[in-house]
Amino acid sequence: MKELPDSLHINTLLKTVGHTCIQLNSRQQARIIQPGTRLDLGGIAQGYTADLCLQLLRKKGIRRALVDAGGDISIGDPPPYSSGWRIQIPFKKGEGYDQEDTVLLSNCGITTSGATVRYLEVNNSKYSHIIDPRSGWALTKNYQVTVQAPNATIADAWATALSVLGPEGWNALKGEHPELTVWITQN
Helix, strand or coil: CCCCCCHHHHHHHHCCCCHHHEEECCCCCEEECCCCCCCCHHHCHHHHHHHHHHHHHHHCCCCCCEEEECCEEEECCCCCCCCCEEEEEEEEECCEEEEEEEEEECCEEEEEECCCCCEEEECCEEEECCECCCCCCECCCCEEEEEEECCHHHHHHHHHHHHHHHHHHHHHHHHHCCCCEEEEEEC
């Protein structure tokens, strides 16, 4: 049965959320200090994996490569006779998604986050798989966020964060992050 958790359960879980629930030591090792806290690396794991695969290829002398880890893409040197790999950025148009923007990229990462595929539908409302850590609730104002960054790990983290923060959050932060290119559309 598809149902949402109750408010009491969410409020209990919120006590286990946030950077104050973990402690980093001098070797950058994390220790959970709040009982019940769990670490979920879903916001960076695929991008990190793609970056590690590209690093491995580079160590083997393969510099012209693109690694796709479930939509989180780590991009190496461009293919022969091209200035970059052709990446299409999906934008919402009407009821479906049309490929609206094509970019040529090399030596960077790019990823898209949002609730276009992974969501729960209850009473004709869509609830994203992405949870707002401030409220504990799944996002209902769903954005599709694509981020180009220096690597796929950074792109993955920012795409998830900006899915929560939305266009207003990005507008407040973008002046501090010229290394990012961001596309945001509302689903």
